Amino acid sequence: MLRFNLQNAQMRWPGTTRQIRRWDARGVFDNGPEHTSQSTSLTLEQCRLYSTAGELLANIKVANFTRPVLTGHVQGRTELQTLATVVVPDLWHARSGQAALNIDLNGPLPEIPERAARRASYRSTLPRWPCGAPSLSKMPPLPYPAARLT
Numbered sequence: 001m002l003r004f005n006l007q008n009a010q011m012r013w014p015g016t017t018r019q020i021r022r023w024d025a026r027g028v029f030d031n032g033p034e035h036t037s038q039s040t041s042l043t044l045e046q047c048r049l050y051s052t053a054g055e056l057l058a059n060i061k062v063a064n065f066t067r068p069v070l071t072g073h074v075q076g077r078t079e080l081q082t083l084a085t086v087v088v089p090d091l092w093h094a095r096s097g098q099a100a101l102n103i104d105l106n107g108p109l110p111e112i113p114e115r116a117a118r119r120a121s122y123r124s125t126l127p128r129w130p131c132g133a134p135s136l137s138k139m140p141p142l143p144y145p146a147a148r149l150t
Contacts, residue, residue: 002029022050037065044072054078054098060105068109075102 009023025047032039040063047058060072080097 001031003027004029018051018053020049020051022048024048040065049076053082056101062109069107070105070109072105073103074105077101 004025004027006023006025009020009025011020011023013019025044027042027044027047029042030040032041041061043061044058047056047060049056049058054077056074056076056078058072058074060070060074063069063071077098077100080099081095083099083101
């Protein structure tokens with residue numbers, strides 16, 4: 001289990017002007033008792049984002065990283081162009097305007113074809129074990145939670 005607390009963090013996307021100018025977040029990352037993606041959860045007990053596109057306040061839990069299930073609440077305001085790009089990039093386009101958000105989340109994250117294709121291509125690029133080596137799925141779980149921070 002990893003508890004974290006970000007204060008005044010910033011994030012910039014390479015090659016774009018998109019950025020989060022202030023990000024405050026407190027939460028817990030837990031890979032669960034089985035130490036698998038199915039038992040893994042991420043809880044954002046408090047998350048505040050401030051960007052040029054708007055401001056959001058969220059309390060969210062993502063459970064089961066294999067078939068993600070979201071529960072929580074998001075409130076704030078954002079530009080319609082940003083909302084369209086994030087929510088339905090190929091179906092909805094907006095020229096200008098703002099949206100006030102007050103959203104309750106409770107259910108599985110829908111399968112996004114692009115994400116499924118990326119996952120499939122990632123799996124095909126994983127190195128193969130030499131003949132006779134055990135597969136990762138048959139290895140016993142670690143006796144402690146594993147976390148990699150960069």
